[in-house]
Amino acid sequence: MKQLPKQYTEQLLIQELKQGSKKAFSILYDQYSAALFGSITRICKNTDTAQDVLQETFIKIYQRIGLYDESKGRLFTWLLCIARHTALDELRKNNIGIVMEINTGNQHEIDREYQVNQPGIELLGILDLVNKLSPHKRQLIDLIYYKGYTLVEVAKKLNMPVGTVKTRVRATLQSLRCQECI
Structure with a gap:
């Protein structure tokens, strides 16, 4: 995961995202897409589906950024929640289901x-x-x-x-x- 550019703090990034800045959205994508993709892939178990879900996730983030409330949690947690729900919705929509496997390893x-x-x-x-x-x-x-x-x-x-x-x-x-x- 990349670090935010020096001129950006997370608060400034959020502020610019809420104002509709395309540059801020690009920075957000660069910053968090890899971690979100990893989480989505673990749920979907299919790279092609995960890529589609990642795209849908960022569309939802763009549409809903105004709803993000810093007092309720960190930005990454909010993004991860959207990604997770989008992936689960995709599985249910396509009746793929979730493979029930518990990691019993050490x-x-x-x-x-x-x-x-x-x-x-x-x-x-x-x-x-x-x-x-x-x-x-x-x-x-x-x-x-x-x-x-x-x-x-x-x-x-x-x-x-x-x-x-x-x-x-x-x-x-x-x-x-x-x-x-x-």
Whole structure:
């Protein structure tokens, strides 16, 4: 992932994006497209589909940038949420479905998988935060955010009530937010 040009801070970039600056949008694409593409590819499992979804993601970002609220989270988190939902919508639209596979490998194998398939994710510090989670919490984040499973699919696979999965995911995300602030 590239660094922002020296004259740009994330706040200035967001401000210019909200004003419709094509240069700012180009910088946004250069900055985040690789990491978003990696996340989309993990969900779609097909490079051609992932490229289409990435394009659709950036169209949605362009159309919705005015809705972004810095007080609710980081820009990358907002972008990743749009990318993830767009990828899941594509799978459901085409009735492709999601392959239910849980990475049961050891910590080193999981780390290598994230580094290979999530370009730029380690630069954001997200991988470090996820690595600090307990195996059960890490599994939930892996299934929902990196592999694109729904709460219902995770509940079925882990033999848990949907409400329990939802509560645990919410608690895990809250703990990640607290760690991010440290």
